[in-house]
Amino acid sequence: MVLTLAAPLLIVCAYSMLSRGAYGGVELPVTPENYARLFTPLYAGIFLRSFAVAGIATALCVALGFPLALFIARSRRPNLCLALVILPFWTSFLIRIYAWIFLLRDTGLINTVLLRLHVIGEPLPLLYTNGAVVLGLVYGFLPFAVLPLYAVIERVERQDKVLLEAAADLGASSTAVFWRMLVPLCMPGIRAASLLVFVPCLGTYLVSDLLGGSKTVLIGNVIQNQFTASRDWPFGAALSIVLIVAAAAMLYAGRRGGAELA
Amino acid sequence: MNAALELRSVSKSYGNQRAVERVSLTIPRGTFFSLLGPSGCGKTTTLRAIGGFESVDSGEIWLNGERIDLLPPHRRKVNTVFQNYALFPHLTVLGNIEFGLRQRGAGPFDEPVRRVLEQLQLAGKESRRPSELSGGERQRVALARALVLSPELLLLDEPLAALDPQLRKQVRAELKDLQRRTGISFLFVTHDQEEALALSDALAVMNHGAIEQIGAPTDLYLRPATRFVASFLGTMNWCNGVGVRPEALKICRGAPPDGHTPVHAVISRAIFLGPVTQIELRTASGDVLLAQVAQGGDVYKPGEAVQSWWNPADELRLTP
Amino acid sequence: MRLVLALYALLVFAFLNVPLLILAVFSVNAGRFTSWSGFSLRWYQAMLADGNLMESAMNSLVIAGVSTVAATLLGTMAAYAVWKRKSNWFSGSLYLSLVMPEIITGISLLALFQWAFRFLRLQLGMHTVVLAHVSFSLAFVVVVVLARLRSFDPSLEEAARDLGATEYSAFARVTLPYMMPAIIAAALLAFTVSIDDYVITSLVAGIDSQTLPMVIYAMARRGVSPVLNAVSTTLVVALGVLILISHRLRSL
Numbered sequence: 092m093v094l095t096l097a098a099p100l101l102i103v104c105a106y107s108m109l110s111r112g113a114y115g116g117v118e119l120p121v122t123p124e125n126y127a128r129l130f131t132p133l134y135a136g137i138f139l140r141s142f143a144v145a146g147i148a149t150a151l152c153v154a155l156g157f158p159l160a161l162f163i164a165r166s167r168r169p170n171l172c173l174a175l176v177i178l179p180f181w182t183s184f185l186i187r188i189y190a191w192i193f194l195l196r197d198t199g200l201i202n203t204v205l206l207r208l209h210v211i212g213e214p215l216p217l218l219y220t221n222g223a224v225v226l227g228l229v230y231g232f233l234p235f236a237v238l239p240l241y242a243v244i245e246r247v248e249r250q251d252k253v254l255l256e257a258a259a260d261l262g263a264s265s266t267a268v269f270w271r272m273l274v275p276l277c278m279p280g281i282r283a284a285s286l287l288v289f290v291p292c293l294g295t296y297l298v299s300d301l302l303g304g305s306k307t308v309l310i311g312n313v314i315q316n317q318f319t320a321s322r323d324w325p326f327g328a329a330l331s332i333v334l335i336v337a338a339a340a341m342l343y344a345g346r347r348g349g350a351e352l353a
Numbered sequence: 354m355n356a357a358l359e360l361r362s363v364s365k366s367y368g369n370q371r372a373v374e375r376v377s378l379t380i381p382r383g384t385f386f387s388l389l390g391p392s393g394c395g396k397t398t399t400l401r402a403i404g405g406f407e408s409v410d411s412g413e414i415w416l417n418g419e420r421i422d423l424l425p426p427h428r429r430k431v432n433t434v435f436q437n438y439a440l441f442p443h444l445t446v447l448g449n450i451e452f453g454l455r456q457r458g459a460g461p462f463d464e465p466v467r468r469v470l471e472q473l474q475l476a477g478k479e480s481r482r483p484s485e486l487s488g489g490e491r492q493r494v495a496l497a498r499a500l501v502l503s504p505e506l507l508l509l510d511e512p513l514a515a516l517d518p519q520l521r522k523q524v525r526a527e528l529k530d531l532q533r534r535t536g537i538s539f540l541f542v543t544h545d546q547e548e549a550l551a552l553s554d555a556l557a558v559m560n561h562g563a564i565e566q567i568g569a570p571t572d573l574y575l576r577p578a579t580r581f582v583a584s585f586l587g588t589m590n591w592c593n594g595v596g597v598r599p600e601a602l603k604i605c606r607g608a609p610p611d612g613h614t615p616v617h618a619v620i621s622r623a624i625f626l627g628p629v630t631q632i633e634l635r636t637a638s639g640d641v642l643l644a645q646v647a648q649g650g651d652v653y654k655p656g657e658a659v660q661s662w663w664n665p666a667d668e669l670r671l672t673p
Numbered sequence: 674m675r676l677v678l679a680l681y682a683l684l685v686f687a688f689l690n691v692p693l694l695i696l697a698v699f700s701v702n703a704g705r706f707t708s709w710s711g712f713s714l715r716w717y718q719a720m721l722a723d724g725n726l727m728e729s730a731m732n733s734l735v736i737a738g739v740s741t742v743a744a745t746l747l748g749t750m751a752a753y754a755v756w757k758r759k760s761n762w763f764s765g766s767l768y769l770s771l772v773m774p775e776i777i778t779g780i781s782l783l784a785l786f787q788w789a790f791r792f793l794r795l796q797l798g799m800h801t802v803v804l805a806h807v808s809f810s811l812a813f814v815v816v817v818v819l820a821r822l823r824s825f826d827p828s829l830e831e832a833a834r835d836l837g838a839t840e841y842s843a844f845a846r847v848t849l850p851y852m853m854p855a856i857i858a859a860a861l862l863a864f865t866v867s868i869d870d871y872v873i874t875s876l877v878a879g880i881d882s883q884t885l886p887m888v889i890y891a892m893a894r895r896g897v898s899p900v901l902n903a904v905s906t907t908l909v910v911a912l913g914v915l916i917l918i919s920h921r922l923r924s925l
Contacts, residue, residue, distance in 0.1 A: 182908070190692035452846075
């Protein structure tokens with residue numbers, strides 16, 4: 092584990108401080124240049140957009156996931172419901188994104204149906220938009236949010252049921268019980284869910300690449316580009332370091348703040 | 354050479370914390386011996402050191418004249434009944450009982466297995482899984498699994514703790530019978546003084562990693578060597594520097610018989626317990642004493658001023 | 674209130690599952706376009722006849738097979754070691770590697786390989802893909818096996834030793850049988866993530882190691898194709914079965 096995680100990260104760290112090689116790779120001398128470039132408006136803007144997209148997707152995943160998790164926790168067949176969430180979650184991420192291309196593109200199913208029904212006169216531009224990227228992220232990462240939320244709600248409803256009953260006994264309406272007891276008691280799971288969605292969303296590459304086209308460029312795409320087409324490994328490494336530090340810091344803060352991971 | 358087990362100055366510490374400190378004891382063959390003490394006193398560590406699950410820092414452990422403290426657990430001819438029984442969940446009752454015999458590799462097992470199944474009333478349950486057994490049955494499988502190997506010493510780590518109180522008394526009696534019938538030496542670890550007194554031929558009281566006293570149950574109860582032993586085995590009143598058991602403390606409204614010094618006290622509580630009533634007294638110097646009055650004797654009420662006294666033969670003088 | 678919640682849940686389940694169902698429906702559509710024109714298996718026949726697709730699927734199977742065996746062995750050993758001596762630091766890095774964006778894992782491994790190639794006369798190819806897959810499946814295996822070990826009573830191992838088993842035989846006859854369902858579940862999971870991976874694979878693959886997801890990606894970039902619908906449906910069904918079995922085993 093140390094070998095598979097630490098060794099590559101150390102090398103990326105070293106690369107980020109070196110100069111660009113002629114055909115990819117790295118050369119001496121050591122330079123702070125790569126990190127300086129991060130602060131140019133172009134890249135600062137991409138970082139900002141990546142944080143915004145990941146933030147919106149996370150908020151949507153948690154907001155959509157909580158009632159679903161609540162339903163599963165209270166349902167008579169929780170295992171079946173969980174299977175309906177987990178199954179699409181583990182079956183090929185790539186294919187799930189492709190399914191949305193199939194639905195969203197100009198000659199896709201949604202536009203075809205709407206045109207046939209004469210709801211619209213010409214195809215709506217659905218694919219290759221920021222909205223498509225957020226949709227793809229929510230679709231892809233919703234299960235990431237539902238699983239920890241389900242775990243915590245199930246536990247709270249089983250162990251702390253008496254607290255919920257006490258709140259109702261003291262005159263709280265069911266809305267008040269939900270917002271003032273259930274949600275605060277489930278906070279560790281909500282934090283965990285947010286982390287589990289936000290961190291991978293922040294570094295997403297496939298979703299923005301396939302659903303965002305050239306319009307929605309996020310950090311993940313820039314990093315991939317530096318290591319392939321642009322052949323600027325040191326700069327790609329510097330971008331990666333920022334992403335890794337952000338991910339590690341959030342994970343650390345989440346654990347300190349009592350997020351229940353796994 | 355009639356000692357089943359001998360510990361010679363065994364010590365064990367974890368970091369700075371001394372768990373067991375120079376513990377020496379000898380368990381004669383064929384006895385039921387208990388290690389009694391509060392939790393964290395080092396009794397379980399001692400047991401685990403004998404079983405081979407903890408290494409000792411210094412000292413020696415001898416089993417029937419053979420030094421065993423450097424042997425791995427599977428080479429020691431002792432077996433353990435674990436606190437939660439540690440039955441293998443993926444094996445049947447029979448699989449659990451045969452486990453040790455299979456490790457030895459010597460067959461046939463049928464005869465010893467049949468005998469132990471009968472001894473512990475497990476016949477007919479061979480193909481059950483541990484999860485399908487009651488608490489009492491699990492405990493018997495744990496015993497059977499260890500006894501089928503005819504160990505030179507059986508270690509029992511609070512084996513009654515997981516049973517409910519009513520079952521516990523019944524199993525206690527069966528355990529004692531079993532030990533007598535098999536003649537195997539038992540080393541029984543418990544924090545329950547009543548259990549230890551009822552079962553043991555001899556017991557050792559431990560506190561803070563060291564042995565406070567070793568002896569027969571009556572010796573320890575009647576002639577405790579330290580204040581800790583006196584208080585841990587039963588209840589002890591401390592009054593003017595001497596100890597008196599509640600059953601030896603007497604109370605009266607008038608003067609005590611000649612030659613006895615009375616202690617003035619006020620009754621603060623009287624609790625009816627059936628055969629006896631437990632009286633709580635507060636002396637002028639602020640000591641709280643407990644006394645027992647048998648059913649049918651005088652009736653006392655809280656607030657009443659009385660005299661208490663005891664026979665000097667019943668008092669214990671112990672340095673704190 | 675209950676009804677609203679149930680309706681809502683139904684909608685979300687539909688959101689999660691219907692897009693894949695639609696792909697399945699159109700994979701048996703006789704026509705090329707997004708309108709129904711009769712049932713046909715022609716796209717499945719086209720898929721099986723496509724040499725490039727079949728070759729990449731073969732590559733994927735080999736890579737997933739080898740890396741699953743290796744990751745399961747190493748991961749099980751690692752989980753057992755972690756369980757024996759509890760380490761906070763380790764579990765922290767485990768979660769980090771689980772949530773780490775794939776692109777980061779991919780470029781770190783690429784950087785590592787390129788650095789190693791300075792000393793070894795090697796190039797990117799099947800071996801680097803296998804190594805990469807082992808390294809990212811490892812975390813999944815460790816998490817699954819460790820979760821099972823958490824519910825394992827350590828005194829069972831001691832009991833086995835007490836009854837005369839050597840350290841090795843206590844592990845083999847008591848601990849290993851207990852871990853087994855989790856080990857199989859972990860292997861199935863490792864196989865799935867390996868078969869499925871595109872981002873990391875595409876970075877560390879050589880010319881001889883084109884995998885199925887790489888071909889799917891290229892097809893998806895070019896646009897929608899009915900053959901791709903057939904490929905998708907096949908893969909989803911196959912992986913779905915593996916995942917269901919794995920899930921069953923883990924909840925034993």
